[in-house]
Amino acid sequence: MLLIPLLGSPLLAAALSWLVRPYRRWVGIASASLSVATFVIAILLARRCLDGAAIVLGPMEFLRADSLSAVFALLVAGGACVSTVFGRSYLDRERSDGRLGEDRLRRFHALTNVFIFTMLLAVTAHNVGIMWVAVEATTIATAFLIGLERSEGAIEASWKYILIGSIGIALAFVGTVLGYFDFVARVGPTDGALNWSVLVRVADRLDPDIMRLSFVFVLIGYGTKAGLAPMHTWLPDAHSEAPAPISAMMSGALLPVALYAVLRWKAVTDACVGDGFTDHMLMIIGALSVAVAAALLVRQAHYKRMLAYSSVEHVGLACLGFGFGPAGLPAALLHLLSHAAAKSTVFLLSGEILHRYRTTRVSGVSGLLKTMPLAGGLFLAGILGLLGLPPFGLFLSEFLLIRAGFAAGYPRLTGFVLLMVLLIFISLLGHVSRMLYGSPPEAIHRGDLPAARYVPIALSLAILVILGLVIPGPLASLLRSAVEVVYG
Amino acid sequence: MSVEIFTTVMTLASSLVLLAGIAILWRRSLPAYIHAFARQSFFIVVAVLVLAARERDRELVLVALLMFALKVVFMPAALRRVQRHVGADADVRPYVNTPVSLAIAGILTLVAYAVAQPVVALSHLPTRGGMPLALASVFVGLFIVASRRSALSQIVGFLVMENGIALLAVLATYGVPLIVELGVFLDVLLGFLVMQVFVYRIRDAFETTDVDRLRSLRH
């Protein structure tokens, strides 16, 4: 029963924002409160799914949430919650600056909530096809959000995003069709033939050759949405041009949702083809992503693009974790959770920085810690978190990842990835230190937002710290049962 | 209808679909692109109707009707309107010239055969002969997107790709479940509309639909 409010509250928020005319302030508050509610519901959902139970809803088990879904639902709802709550500051300001008319404000709210809804749907849909539809729908919802500001850059970014994203997702549909074809050809048409649970159950009867083919299409297709190299090309553009709350959600939540789709298919393919195939694919593409991110971060001149490439890196790392087998999966999931917390934080703050300094160039920002001590400090903490330093969660998950890599018997690959991680560390830190320190420009306004505004960000950093020191017992069992979902 | 005739008809339809896609590669004007796309969609509708008739599947008939309305009527019309509004742009100076494009299309078809080989091997369906062709039109669509400069021709390329996928779904599995099909239609429609909106925006912002000009975001 939790699934209805989970999916319902963003829909309700979307409807509210679309229907209430003229736009009222309380709509924003309601929207934010509903996203908090969604997060709470996601937590409750996760609690229900702790011990491997699945919640099913609707005809033909239309929706089904097991522990793997719960992990991603948590991630999506959490990211959405932080972004919408903090995003209010962004919206208030854009509005008072007159950069955001009422019409667009309404559209922003409506589309954001639709976006959240589609992501939640993607992770709770039982049917592969519906999941595909939901993921495709995220593209449509976000395309307008990226182009909200209607600058040339925003239009360019949206076009690239929508074109590359649509093509990718279309390829994923080819994979889906091939999988369905395999199923129909081998098992015969049944009810719920495209349902996960059914696919996994009969996977050993499927044809391995076709499943391989299908997985390649799925990997490239959803991988495009996930920002895996070399299909990542839209990502830096979209993330850097989108409004900060949207960048935060896209990076923290959307990319993992695409990976979720890959993971679901991996479970099916593994059960059919046997271990090794998907792992190798994922490892190749993961390592490639990390390397490409490293190459592009070395001389990166824009800080939002920098954060975007860092997303490429982390998605690549998660992919590697998926490839490292049962030990790597919980690491990768933790990695995505921590990454969501850290990346939403820094993306949201990057919006503040952009507003204050009016430039996206690293060289244009200096003395951040002096201009905005609180925001700068939180930004620094978020970046340190992203770099995988303790006591933040990514340290722990990267630790687990590397351990899994070595334990799985890929010391050279893991070593290579470590080298790339080092390069990224050095480059990123160099860029960020240029922003944080030094003397601020002359005419810049100093001071933070009211401290209370930073509460959501502080909370998400607090979660990040907790994830970096102790894995709470419930989360661990959730992850364990998620591993069972994938590896049986 | 005997199996042989059915097979022949379906393969013929698939070939026509592919040829209609390849036709885009040698045509030089946007209206011609749109026309080719409409024709391709029409061939698919025909194929679906034939299949529906053979399988006596009402759902497929519904799908065929939807497809006709959307891809043969609405989308080409919308595209023509957009094209009139934003201008022809005499785009059509592709990155890759026509002979090479055609050669690549041939290679892509071969690749599609190679890739689809296990699928064909596994399938007992009479439609299996068309599956590589459907995959080939996916590839050709992709190639169109990659090699054409105008935003509108990229949309057309994308739609050609979609058509290929739709054909593949029909040939391989006699149609995915209806709800999925409906979702897909909705997505394609919405995606198409969004793209259309952005074509206007690109035109407004850059005074051209040549997406090659969209290169300020890089590195």
Add this chain to the structure above:
Amino acid sequence: MFLLLMLAAYAAGAVTALALPPARGRRPAAACLALGALAGAVAGARVVITGQPVGWELPSSLPGLALLLELDPLGGFFLCLIGLVVLPAAIYAPDYLASPAAPDAAGGAHAADGGRVAGALTALFILSMSLVVAAGNVFTFLLCWEGMAVCSLLLVVGDGATEERRGAGRWYAGMAHAGFLLIAACLLLLAARTSGGAFADIRGASYGLGTGARNAMFLMALFGFGSKAGLVPLQGWLPRAHPAAPSHVSALMSGAMLKLGLYGFLRVVFDLLGGGPPWWGGLALALGIISALYGVLYALLERDLKRLLAYSSIENLGLIFMGAGLGLVFHGAGRGDLAALALLASLFHAFNHAAFKGLLFMGAGSVVRATGTRDLEAMGGLIKRMPWTAACTLVGAMAIAALPPLNGFASEWLLFQSLMAGVGVAGPLFAVAMAMSVGALALTGGLAAACFVKAFGITFLALPRGRAAAEAAESPRLMRLAMLIPAAACVLLGILAPSFGRFTAAALAAVPWLDPSSASFRLDAGFEVRDGFGRIAPAVLALLLLGSAAAAWGAVRLLASRRRRVGETWGCGRIGQTSRMEYTAAAFAEPLLRVFGDLLRPTRDLTIEFHPESKYFVRSIGYRTRVRAWLEEDLAGAIRRLLRPLGGSGRLIQSGSVHLYIAYVFAALLAFLLLARWM
């Protein structure tokens, strides 16, 4: 029990620093830290003396992520070492940070938050250092190791107001993280066969590893821990980071944190890997020698007081790693008894270095606080205005120059003895290496003496070279007290060296394969090495020196004229003496700069301007000489050059063309399809 008290105290220190306003919070926080240091030292000492490890575990719900503390004698020894540095540093910090004059304190104390965060970071830094040596599994070790690096990094950067601090941060961050990743790779490779990564399990599991894997792990451990210890060629961060940090943090970093490089090296290479072939030790020994000479040469030429100390830390860590490498050689040659001797030297020197380098950095901090500069050429004459600081620093300088009967001598003596023991143990190649090492060690000792004569002499003696130095004032009482502690330690550790040697030997009992109870050394009232090969009794030496001095003094008092007159410094009758006539730091080092010119590659720039009327009249002569740390800079440059094509290729990938992007998707699809068909 004491371990938990220590943790609680450090945590309380962090909270206090963060919660209270800086002006009121500094002293309570410092008290917490001091208490923690004492508790830690007691806990460590107890473990060393009883030989019974103590442990504590916070289990985790995921395998391998438990926070496992297990303090064995080796860790206990290092905990004592940390305590020795932390205690004075904690006492030192409040007054030091309260002074606005100290430019390096400014980074922490005068940031926007008034130094709250810096205070908390200091406490966390100490906490993570203490936990590193108590860590009982890979996760805890790596967590604390990197935590230590992060805290110290933030402390080094401070408010990042100067390019110096930012540059230091970049260097430090890069090298520390590179080292960390090497260490992490090494440990995780080691732990790959165990379920939880506990050190106890790894010990049992590491023997079956192949030679190649073991060699790789050793190299990773050597360079990983070497980067923390500042071994050449990974030393570049050290002379940048230490000066930039507030002085008590420099003391902590140099005195305590660098030693953890040794700890980790011993833990991994001796304990977990169980030693290896002699060339492992040979490599460590070679790096140690090179570092020692490199460090001391650049220290000698340095005119920045804190950079000088930082270079000197490279030197001392080199000496320490010489001992460790030697131990490894002996172990590889099957001589556990001699290995114990070499490690005794190494550990002892580590402890000594903690005492005197902590002291020297605090002394430097006092000077910097009083004068507002780190430039030696602007100091001078401070001994009259800052007698306490000067006296304590002098003790430190003498100890670091290894002058008997202070502590530095005791450990260097042990190192000499272990080197001499190396003849005939591992073949003729190593015998030659030992001879060269003895020479290098002696040269290092001599250069260190020259270096610290310069450092102390130019800073404290003669006339003030600037106004700040002329108006300097002595540090407040707490800071003086803080300096007295390690100064006393330097003296006591020197005179009571054998007793402390026994303590060190007890710590070595934790390292398997060693045989500290064997005949390689005996410690009673003196040191006896290898059955009488070498013997010293530091206490007797001290008595001898004191007795001689007292006798001389008494005789002079009794017999000689007591007339004494104060006059001017003799300067060939010139009218007045100014500080411009004094020997400068650069001039002091000039002869050695010439001698080692080929290594140091100084650039000299002599410009003579002649009178326009005649070239026989000189209007002005400018002489400028600069010594560039070319090894560091060239290495960084080489890395940058290596990275440039990578960044360039990145730019090619992301060209902005949407067509190309789609082609990527296409290409990736085709490539993976092909891969899938043939995999």
Add this chain to the structure above:
Amino acid sequence: MIGAGGGATGLGAILVEVLQGLLALLLAPGIVGLVRFIKARLQGRRGAPPWQPYRELAKLFGKEMVVSRNASWIFGVAPYVVFASTLAVALLVPMLAAPLPIDRAGDLIVVVYLLLLGTFAIGLAGLDPGSAFGGMGSSRALTIAALAEPTIALAVFALAVPAGSTNLGRIVARAIEDPGGALSPGHLMALAALFIVMLAEAGRLPVDNPATHLELTMIHEAMILEYSGRSLALLEWAAFLKFFVFLSLLANLGLPWGVALNPGASAVLVAAAILIVKVALLAAAVAVLETRLAKLRLFRVPELLSVSFLLALLAITSSFLVE
């Protein structure tokens, strides 16, 4: 603990020690006087009598001390440190009997570092009054000391390894017991190296000219340029003592015969007599050598020291690597 082992115990040993210390203190100026005397004669002069240094010391002790007002307590303390460290070395080096109990308190390495302690102190004292000459002197003195260290260490190495001990008493005792070892090429080369280092450390020609009064060429003199009266006397005495200790060390290492193995009264007296003869012979050799040599340029001193380093290295090679 000192009592155990060795050739002598208890009171007798202490008496020998005291005797040795007094002997060194008292003989040291005379030996320097002897060198000067011989040099004077070789230069065709009458020269001062060999006991002239005693007169100078007595005079200096009786004179007033003028101290710069810029100097600190370091300036006052340094002479005592130098004197005490040199005296301690004099006590550690076996002159009359070997091995004495005090042998256990310190070995050859201690000797080296005690001398370094003296150099350290005088180096600081040179900088203290702020005179340019003092700084120059301490800079040079420490440069030379630093460069001499490796040679000394290697020489110690070369002497200690064959003898099985770094402790001087043991080395000397071993040499007496095994005269063949004392004449081995390794041993001799080590002694030659030590001899060169001795010239450098004791401030003799060709490294430093003790009689110079040209500030620019000074090393030791430059550092003590500020000293007067009793402090100067102490420093001079310490320098004499250092020279004497070096000579007796060389003498007893190279020609160990005569050193008493069991310190009976007569044996010690004989040893003292033999020591004086040996040291006097060495002093004469130094005098002859100094007559023959010109002072080296400062920047050629490292070359000289590298020669000695090479000798020491050869000593090691031939003494046990070639075995």
Add this chain to the structure above:
Amino acid sequence: MRPFYCHNAPRSSLVMAKLFAKIWRTGIVTEPLSIEAGRTLDLARRIEDRTRRLLGRALAIRQVDAGSCNGCEIEIAALPNPIYDCERFGIHFVASPRHADLLLVTGPVTRNMEVPLRKTWEATPDPKLVVSIGDCAHDCGVFRGGYGVSGPVASVIPVDAHVPGCPPEPADILAGILKALDRLPEPGSRADSRTGSTASRR
């Protein structure tokens, strides 16, 4: 002469042998100090007993050129040479007034040297003596009244003894110094005569 470690060792040793052979042939060339040869010595004031006792047998001299024409310097420079060999009397020159017992001042005191001379005197520890050398030191000689001349030595620092002459002979200077210390050797005493085998070899 080349340092002993030069490459051409055989030649070097030959040179050395020749050198020492020559030394042997030459013998000691020091001449006895003849007081009669000197002129009168002008004792400015009586020297304390203690000073004489203390400095009489070991005297360190710091020479100060207060503005001399260098004539006196040339003569002074002859003091340590083998002929005059001041060292036989325990006299040697030092580099610092701190080490000195006696200041040997030459020349009329020029204005530039007035302060340095006083400072040198101040820098010399007690007990100390000042001996002025040459006529100029006494009364400025031919430089008297010159614009750069400040006055005789005695006008700047107290002078204990004076050796007249322009310039005085080395023997006079030596005799003057010894006279100042009141320890002129008796004729025929050891330090003065050329006795022993070295003399006979001459």
